[in-house]
Amino acid sequence: MRQPQTHPSLIVRLKDRRNEPAWAEFLCAYEPFLWQLVRRQGTPERHVADITQQLLMAVARSLDGWRDDGQAASFRRWLSRVARNVVIKFMTRERRQVTGQGGTDFLEQLEGQPDLAESERLQGLYEHELIVWAAHEVRGDFRETSWQAFWATQIEGKGVAEVAAELGISPGSIYMSRSRILARIREKIDDAM
Amino acid sequence: MSLNSDACDHDLLRLSLDDRLSEQQEDALARHLTECTNCQCELARLAGSDADWSKVSLALKYEAESACGAGNATRATTPRTERDEDDADDSSADFAVDFLEPSSAPQTLGRLADIDILEVIGRGGMGVVLKGYQAELKRLVAVKVLAPHLAVSAAARKRFAREAQAAAAILHPNVMPILTVHSGGKLPYLVMPFLACESLEQRIARDGPLPLVDLLRIGMQSAQGLAAAHAQGIVHRDVKPANILLDLGVDRVMLTDFGLARAIDDASITRTGLIAGTPQYMSPEQARGEPLDARSDLFSLGSVLYAMAAGRPPFRAETSYGILRRITDSDPRPVREINEEIPTWLAAIIDKMLAKAPADRLESAQRVAAILEQCLAHVQQPTLAPLPDFCRARRPPRWLTVPLVICCATVALVAAFLLWPGSIDRPAAPASDSAASDPSPAGSVPTADNSTPRMPVGSATEWDAVADQLDQLDRDGRVFETRNQREWDRLPIPLPPETNSDSDLISRPHLENDP
Numbered sequence: 091m092r093q094p095q096t097h098p099s100l101i102v103r104l105k106d107r108r109n110e111p112a113w114a115e116f117l118c119a120y121e122p123f124l125w126q127l128v129r130r131q132g133t134p135e136r137h138v139a140d141i142t143q144q145l146l147m148a149v150a151r152s153l154d155g156w157r158d159d160g161q162a163a164s165f166r167r168w169l170s171r172v173a174r175n176v177v178i179k180f181m182t183r184e185r186r187q188v189t190g191q192g193g194t195d196f197l198e199q200l201e202g203q204p205d206l207a208e209s210e211r212l213q214g215l216y217e218h219e220l221i222v223w224a225a226h227e228v229r230g231d232f233r234e235t236s237w238q239a240f241w242a243t244q245i246e247g248k249g250v251a252e253v254a255a256e257l258g259i260s261p262g263s264i265y266m267s268r269s270r271i272l273a274r275i276r277e278k279i280d281d282a283m
Numbered sequence: 284m285s286l287n288s289d290a291c292d293h294d295l296l297r298l299s300l301d302d303r304l305s306e307q308q309e310d311a312l313a314r315h316l317t318e319c320t321n322c323q324c325e326l327a328r329l330a331g332s333d334a335d336w337s338k339v340s341l342a343l344k345y346e347a348e349s350a351c352g353a354g355n356a357t358r359a360t361t362p363r364t365e366r367d368e369d370d371a372d373d374s375s376a377d378f379a380v381d382f383l384e385p386s387s388a389p390q391t392l393g394r395l396a397d398i399d400i401l402e403v404i405g406r407g408g409m410g411v412v413l414k415g416y417q418a419e420l421k422r423l424v425a426v427k428v429l430a431p432h433l434a435v436s437a438a439a440r441k442r443f444a445r446e447a448q449a450a451a452a453i454l455h456p457n458v459m460p461i462l463t464v465h466s467g468g469k470l471p472y473l474v475m476p477f478l479a480c481e482s483l484e485q486r487i488a489r490d491g492p493l494p495l496v497d498l499l500r501i502g503m504q505s506a507q508g509l510a511a512a513h514a515q516g517i518v519h520r521d522v523k524p525a526n527i528l529l530d531l532g533v534d535r536v537m538l539t540d541f542g543l544a545r546a547i548d549d550a551s552i553t554r555t556g557l558i559a560g561t562p563q564y565m566s567p568e569q570a571r572g573e574p575l576d577a578r579s580d581l582f583s584l585g586s587v588l589y590a591m592a593a594g595r596p597p598f599r600a601e602t603s604y605g606i607l608r609r610i611t612d613s614d615p616r617p618v619r620e621i622n623e624e625i626p627t628w629l630a631a632i633i634d635k636m637l638a639k640a641p642a643d644r645l646e647s648a649q650r651v652a653a654i655l656e657q658c659l660a661h662v663q664q665p666t667l668a669p670l671p672d673f674c675r676a677r678r679p680p681r682w683l684t685v686p687l688v689i690c691c692a693t694v695a696l697v698a699a700f701l702l703w704p705g706s707i708d709r710p711a712a713p714a715s716d717s718a719a720s721d722p723s724p725a726g727s728v729p730t731a732d733n734s735t736p737r738m739p740v741g742s743a744t745e746w747d748a749v750a751d752q753l754d755q756l757d758r759d760g761r762v763f764e765t766r767n768q769r770e771w772d773r774l775p776i777p778l779p780p781e782t783n784s785d786s787d788l789i790s791r792p793h794l795e796n797d798p
Contacts, residue, residue, distance in 0.1 A: 218345070221339055244339075262314055262316035262317035265323050266299055266312065268330075269299075272335065
């Protein structure tokens with residue numbers, strides 16, 4: 091148990107030393123995501139670093155609760171779950187703060203469990219943040235025309251042939267690059283999760 | 284099946300996802316894909332399930348629409364702009380303004396007890412700072428309101444009040460006074476005098492490294508403020524440039540936010556957990572989550588001195604985890620490598636304060652203040668005020684230095700002479716000589732031998748030994764510090780009254796060096 095007077099820290103001595111590389115790897119992949127998420131939640135720029143670190147510390151504090159379930163990547167999966175819970179709680183709080191609710195109502199809501207619909211909505215919000223972040227991250231890995239083709243056909247719903255003509259590329263290369271982009275986005279999310 | 288002559292190739296599709304096709308393969312596959320709907324579907328399936336495709340597309344579409352309505356590919360996946368940040372700033376202040384009572388006075392945001400709140404002047408990690416006016420006392424005040432997420436339980440609020448009251452008991456010119464602590468209402472708050480000031484953080488960001496005199500003055504006054512707190516058993520826990528305020532107009536430094544980091548820690552421990560502080564100025568024991576004492580503040584103050592000298596904090600990394608690792612595991616880049624105008628004695632003081640083990644640091648804030656005060660006097664009045672003993676003790680006595688340097692130089696010269704292959708034994712080695720004259724001797728090694736570095740076999744350990752010696756001497760500051768000391772020695776330092784012949788040599792070495 092942690093004594094109240096000790097500072098929690100990102101440098102944790104894990105019960106199971108084998109997990110330390112996994113923890114370091116998680117931080118490398120997850121911190122950039124958190125950084126953007128905290129910023130997008132409306133945190134003033136100069137507090138982004140503080141809050142990001144605070145959230146990571148909250149995750150770090152739960153590390154001793156891990157039990158090996160014998161399945162593959164047990165620690166990593168558990169870590170993702172803890173991180174998701176911490177972030178979702180943070181988003182709840184931020185949202186309430188932004189809507190201007192303070193005082194006792196605010197406190198009661200924070201203590202109580204969100205109802206099922208609310209919980210699903212938050213899960214969705216979390217997923218949304220991950221996707222937007224991952225897309226932002228991988229975008230630079232692709233040629234501009236590839237990204238435009240992906241965007242026009244997949245997000246704006248234009249036809250492949252039409253876009254191919256507009257951009258002066260072959261329809262086949264659009265199929266290829268948009269699949270690559272989706273695969274990279276998924277890969278990026280998996281790394282952080 | 285495709286009408287194209289190319290056959291469908293599952294492996295090729297997989298490789299194309301990883302972008303591992305040759306240009307020819309890629310062109311061929313693009314042609315094939317244009318025609319073959321089977322392969323189009325198959326490739327899409329390999330990239331992700333239908334659910335994956337629709338989730339990603341919907342998320343990006345929603346994002347694009349909510350970003351600015353332009354549906355522009357660029358906007359949707361770029362970070363928010365300055366305009367968005369301003370909006371965020373406004374909304375995050377809501378909680379502080381919301382909890383005010385309405386005020387009858389015009390031009391005010393609201394009222395808090397007897398204070399008319401005029402404006403929001405800042406937002407710290409722990410809450411919001413408001414500017415207010417106490418009509419009865421006719422004075423401006425700064426009100427620090429704890430953020431709602433930190434004021435979650437009665438225990439947390441009590442803790443905040445207790446720490447603030449303890450801090451309020453520190454009466455010292457270099458500690459920001461706390462006029463009132465209020466923990467009864469919805470959100471706890473502190474009332475402090477309103478001062479026109481900037482933080483050291485702002486100053487460093489604007490001006491970069493500070494002039495030596497300012498650095499010493501700010502360091503000294505901060506140490507004095509810390510000493511006053513430590514005397515009452517209060518550890519600051521969050522000493523950093525943002526918490527060091529520079530009173531505009533007068534040369535006064537004030538520390539703020541005493542002990543509040545701790546109160547916030549406790550508040551956060553009861554819930555998901557939020558603790559204060561960017562980690563850049565944390566001490567190693569803090570980074571490791573170990574119990575702290577006053578010496579942790581001294582490490583942080585050392586980091587602040589470093590930041591004033593170098594224009595940036597000593598430990599930097601991309602991630603906060605990386606910063607903490609550096610704090611616990613590695614030495615910062617020597618400050619004089621970044622700013623060569625920093626005297627060696629100041630670099631030595633900073634190094635000492637940044638010792639990883641608390642026991643290796645200077646023993647108290649009081650000692651730090653005393654040393655910096657003497658240094659300041661010395662810099663302002665070199666002829667009247669000597670450097671403190673601590674700084675001089677770092678240098679070896681002059682009667683030892685000169686022989687040492689001579690000795691060391693001799694060792695190096697002799698070693699170089701003996702070990703340099705061309706110096707003694709090479710003329711006596713005919714094989715090498717012939718090799719040198721013949722560019723391509725058949726079946727012989729000497730060409731390699733002739734190329735630099737020409738090190739005789741078996742000398743590696745000797746080289747290492749010499750290198751070690753030099754390194755050791757350098758680390759003790761005996762080789763390179765002398766060069767720098769000469770500059771200091773040019774300043775005529777008066778002899779202390781109780782001088783003897785040895786200290787005479789210490790203070791007036793130029794007599795020896797000058798011809």
